[in-house]
Amino acid sequence: MEAKRLILALSLLFLLSKSSAFHSRKSRVHKPCKRLVFYFHDIIYNGKNSKNATAAIVGAPAWGNKTILANQNHFGDLVVFDDPITLDNDLHSAPIGRAQGIYVYDKKEIFTAWLGFSFVFNSTEHKGSINFAGADPLMNKTRDVSVIGGTGDFFMARGIATLMTDAFEGEVYFRLRVDIQLYECW
C-alpha cells in the first residue's frame, strides 16, 4: 500500500518534470529570451556627399554605375555600409554602435534586397556583435531576417530581427527600425 502510493507520487514527479521541460520548450518558441530595438541610418554615396556618406555602391550591373542607383529597381547594385546605430529615430543622436556589412538589390520588378551584416557594439551598455542574414522585401511594412549568431554579450545568440523602414528620403537616405528578438540566449 505504502509502496503503491510512493510509486504514484514518483510517477507524478517524473511526469511533472517531463511536462515542465516540454512547456519550457514551447514557451521558448513564442517568447524571446531577449529583446532589443534599435535604429540605423544609411546615407549612400552619390558623388557629392563623401563627407556624410556611410555607404557606397561597390558592385553594379552592366547598365549601372557607382554613383547612381541603377534602373530596374536598382537590381544588381551591391552596397557596403558602416551605418550608425541609435536608440531613437534621430540621425543625430549619439551612436551606440555600427551596422556593418553589405546589401544587394536583387529584383528587377520591385525593390527587394538581400542583407548580410553585423551590429557591432563597444560601449558600456553592450559589448560584442550580432550577426544577421536574410531577404528584405523592403516594400513590405515589416519583414524578418535571421539572427545567425553573436559574440561577446550576444554569445551564440539566435533569433529573428524584424525590419521596418522608418524613413526614406529620395535615393540617398533611409532609416531602419530593427526589433531584435533572441530565442536562443546563452
Added chain:
Amino acid sequence: MEAKRLILALSLLFLLSKSSAFHSRKSRVHKPCKRLVFYFHDIIYNGKNSKNATAAIVGAPAWGNKTILANQNHFGDLVVFDDPITLDNDLHSAPIGRAQGIYVYDKKEIFTAWLGFSFVFNSTEHKGSINFAGADPLMNKTRDVSVIGGTGDFFMARGIATLMTDAFEGEVYFRLRVDIQLYECW
C-alpha cells in the same frame, strides 16, 4: 525490503529518463524534422537576354567584365540573382517562391562558388523564408550548404541543404535541385 525495491524502481525510472533524453538527442542527429525538395533556375545576363535574365554579374576581377563570365573558371565573378523556385525541374512550371541573394566564383583552377541567399515564399503552401550560406564545389555531384536560419513557417530553422546541378546549358542557364533537411524545427 519494500524500500529497496522502490529505490531500484526509482533509479530505473531515473536512468530511463536520462537514456531516453540521450536517445532523442541521437535520433535528432540523423533524422530531419522536415524535408523539402525544390528546383531553382538561374539565367545570367549576357548583354542580350535582359528580358529573361534572372541574374547579373555585378562584380568582376580586373580581367573580367559584366556581360561575360571571366577567364580562370570565372574566378572573382560576383552574381546577384532572383531565381524562380519550382516544385519540378521545368523552368516553365509555376514558381512557388524566389531564390534571392549572391554567389561568387572563388577558385582559379576549377569551378567553385560561395553562396549567401534566401528562399522566399509567399504562397498558400509556404509563407516565410529559409536562409542559406556555404561553399558550393559545383563540380561535385552533390554538395552541402548550411541552413542558417528561417522566418515565418520556417521560424528558427537550422539544417543542411544538398545541392545538385540538374542542368547546365552553356554559360547562361543552370538549374539546381535543392534537398533541404531541417534538423532544428520550432
Added chain:
Amino acid sequence: MEAKRLILALSLLFLLSKSSAFHSRKSRVHKPCKRLVFYFHDIIYNGKNSKNATAAIVGAPAWGNKTILANQNHFGDLVVFDDPITLDNDLHSAPIGRAQGIYVYDKKEIFTAWLGFSFVFNSTEHKGSINFAGADPLMNKTRDVSVIGGTGDFFMARGIATLMTDAFEGEVYFRLRVDIQLYECW
C-alpha cells in the same frame, strides 16, 4: 517512516537531475565541445602577381579600382578569396583545406571588414565544411566571428572563431590565425 525517507531520497534524486542538467547547460556555455586552430594565407591580386594571388578585388567604390586597395582605409573594396589553410604559420606548409568566400572593407576611418566565408576540407583528417560570418575590426588584436553552420564532419556546428592577424606584409599578403571553438557539436 520508511516512506518519508524514500520521498526524501526521491526528491534529492530529482533535484540532482535538475541541477545536473542546469550544470551541463552552464558548462556548455563556457567549454567548447570541439576546438581547432588553423592559419590561412591571403595574397591579393595587384596586377603583377597573377600566378601567386589567392584573392582579387571584384568590387570597388567610385574612387577605387581592381588592382590597388582604395583610399579611405579601403572602404568599399570587396575581395573574393580562395586561400590555403595550414596547420602552422608557414605559407609553404602543405594546405589541409581552403578558406573560400568574400570580405569587404567597410569603414572609412579605420580598417574594418565584414566576412562571409567557409573552410572547406577534403583530407583524411577532415571532410566537410565550416561556415562563418561576422564583423572583423581588424586593428584589434583578436576579434570574434560566428560559426553559423557546418557540414560533413562539422554537421550542424555552431560556435565562435577568434581571428588574430599573424602577419601583414604591405597590402598584398596577410595571414590569419583562426581559433575555432564549437559549442554545438552533433
